[in-house]
Amino acid sequence: xxxxxxxxxxxxxxxxxxxxxxxxxxxxxxxxxxxxxxxxxxxxxxxxxxxxxxxxxxxxxxxxxxxxxxxxxxxxxxxxxxxxxxxxxxxxxxxxxxxxxxxxxxxxxxxxxxxxxxxxxxxxxxxxxxxxxxxxxxxxxxxxxxxxxxxxxxxxxxxxxxxxxxxxxxxxxxxxxxxxxxxxxxxxxxxxxxxxxxxxxxxxxxxxxxxxxxxxxxxxxxxxxxxxxx
Amino acid sequence: xxxxxxxxxxxxxxxxxxxxxxxxxxxxxxxxxxxxxxxxxxxxxxxxxxxxxxxxxxxxxxxxxxxxxxxxxxxxxxxxxxxxxxxxxxxxxxxxxxxxxxxxxxxxxxxxxxxxxxxxxxxxxxxxxxxxxxxxxxxxxxxxxxxxxxxxxxxxxxxxxxxxxxxxxxxxxxxxxxxxxxxxxxxxxxxxxxxxxxxxxxxxxxxxxxxxxxxxxxxxxxxxxxxxxx
DNA sequence: TCAATAGTGTCTTTTAGACATTATATG
DNA sequence: CATATAATGTCTAAAAGACACTATTGA
Numbered sequence: 373x374x375x376x377x378x379x380x381x382x383x384x385x386x387x388x389x390x391x392x393x394x395x396x397x398x399x400x401x402x403x404x405x406x407x408x409x410x411x412x413x414x415x416x417x418x419x420x421x422x423x424x425x426x427x428x429x430x431x432x433x434x435x436x437x438x439x440x441x442x443x444x445x446x447x448x449x450x451x452x453x454x455x456x457x458x459x460x461x462x463x464x465x466x467x468x469x470x471x472x473x474x475x476x477x478x479x480x481x482x483x484x485x486x487x488x489x490x491x492x493x494x495x496x497x498x499x500x501x502x503x504x505x506x507x508x509x510x511x512x513x514x515x516x517x518x519x520x521x522x523x524x525x526x527x528x529x530x531x532x533x534x535x536x537x538x539x540x541x542x543x544x545x546x547x548x549x550x551x552x553x554x555x556x557x558x559x560x561x562x563x564x565x566x567x568x569x570x571x572x573x574x575x576x577x578x579x580x581x582x583x584x585x586x587x588x589x590x591x592x593x594x595x596x597x598x599x600x601x602x
Numbered sequence: 603x604x605x606x607x608x609x610x611x612x613x614x615x616x617x618x619x620x621x622x623x624x625x626x627x628x629x630x631x632x633x634x635x636x637x638x639x640x641x642x643x644x645x646x647x648x649x650x651x652x653x654x655x656x657x658x659x660x661x662x663x664x665x666x667x668x669x670x671x672x673x674x675x676x677x678x679x680x681x682x683x684x685x686x687x688x689x690x691x692x693x694x695x696x697x698x699x700x701x702x703x704x705x706x707x708x709x710x711x712x713x714x715x716x717x718x719x720x721x722x723x724x725x726x727x728x729x730x731x732x733x734x735x736x737x738x739x740x741x742x743x744x745x746x747x748x749x750x751x752x753x754x755x756x757x758x759x760x761x762x763x764x765x766x767x768x769x770x771x772x773x774x775x776x777x778x779x780x781x782x783x784x785x786x787x788x789x790x791x792x793x794x795x796x797x798x799x800x801x802x803x804x805x806x807x808x809x810x811x812x813x814x815x816x817x818x819x820x821x822x823x824x825x826x827x828x829x830x831x832x
Numbered sequence: 833t834c835a836a837t838a839g840t841g842t843c844t845t846t847t848a849g850a851c852a853t854t855a856t857a858t859g
Numbered sequence: 860c861a862t863a864t865a866a867t868g869t870c871t872a873a874a875a876g877a878c879a880c881t882a883t884t885g886a
Binding site: 380381382383420422423424425426449451452454455456463465467518521522594597598600 | 610611612613650652653654655656679681682684685686693695697748751752824827828830
Binding site for chain 3: 765766767783784787788806807809810811812813814815
């Protein structure tokens with residue numbers, strides 16, 4: 373094999389971490405060090421070390437770049453981006469991850485990391501993005517929207533035990549639509565192993581309302597039948 | 603950064619090529635060169651060259667290892683496998699692809715490549731598998747089964763123009779179930795942009811039957827509503 | 833003719849959606 | 860009391876599934 377075809381290249385992991393804050397879908401972005409992309413925002417990413425697996429790199433990227441330790445966060449691969457020209461600094465094959473966490477009360481404890489409303493990204497209210505991260509973010513949001521339909525992924529956005537109102541607001545935030553609370557409840561509880569009832573009742577909000585039953589994630593990963601988008 | 607953490611490693615592409623032959627779902631496997639896995643079968647795979655994209659590596663693997671030139675084959679990423687110990691010859695990060703082709707009449711023109719019934723893989727009638735390819739194959743088949751439900755992927759298994767009988771046999775082979783021809787037809791033609799009618803009629807098979815209308819793939823990628831598994 | 837496949841019609845069951853009603857909280 | 864949210868009930872429309880029936884071929 374010739375030297376021009378050396379089949380070893382830089383491998384990185386980029387993480388698209390989504391969460392629900394203020395009833396909106398939000399995404400974590402950081403300001404990278406690389407001077408080539410100064411002033412732009414990027415997904416937290418790190419090069420893969422040869423003594424760690426890809427999942428470990430994803431966790432390390434969140435920890436080092438945004439001080440987020442989320443060992444229990446839902447983490448799954450999104451896809452791998454390997455275009456020759458995607459990084460101006462040289463060829464980098466990047467394994468993108470999709471991470472979902474329950475609402476964190478406070479912004480991340482880090483000066484160069486913040487959450488952005490997903491609906492603002494790509495508009496003048498949103499960040500300038502580095503590399504091909506606009507594409508990765510688009511894919512990540514689409515994946516989340518789609519997986520909410522046929523998997524139990526929505527439970528990764530809420531801290532158990534949760535109420536069905538909280539779960540419904542996840543769907544509403546990710547899909548950007550309003551759902552009928554009565555029909556939503558009926559569908560969720562009739563979907564096998566989606567949620568199981570927990571003990572006690574959740575106190576109502578500041579404006580009153582009947583206390584809600586609590587639930588926990590069930591054993592199902594795929595939903596039968598699916599929760600189809602309206 | 604220390605020498606022990608050099609963040610460059612071998613990147614490969616492995617392709618799980620699925621097709622329908624003899625009304626069964628079949629998978630292409632090859633006998634690899636590596637002595638460490640002699641006697642075992644593997645997905646066709648090649649190291650990524652630094653002057654080619656990942657898709658190009660996938661096509662090259664099919665060409666070089668199985669003499670399959672399939673520029674029109676449906677090719678999509680499956681996921682990336684990066685466990686530290688998955689290759690006994692050293693760390694290799696492997697981007698797995700899922701490829702779908704219409705039925706090819708003849709076996710591949712290559713001594714060290716052949717198709718296997720997916721239902722035989724993992725049994726005594728099936729091949730011994732190298733590396734972690736049993737896991738990749740499992741993921742590939744599951745992905746294909748799942749994507750048949752909510753995307754128009756099934757049309758990648760048939761050569762246009764096709765009949766709805768041919769399309770139904772794709773679903774039956776991949777899912778391993780029998781479907782009602784009448785209800786299947788009604789569902790397909792009522793799903794927006796799944797298929798569009800083509801000209802002419804297909805001649806019946808050797809045992810007779812009414813000639814069937816021909817169809818071509820429509821513009822839809824996602825199906826609304828989905829074709830849910832029974 | 834029969835057997836086989838394509839395509840249509842019809843009926844029943846199930847599910848989705850709209851929306852009214854009841855229950856239990858806050859102010 | 861009014862208002863807000865949770866939970867249930869009811870009705871209608873749409874979809875899924877079972878299956879009879881007609882249409883057109885080969886043998």
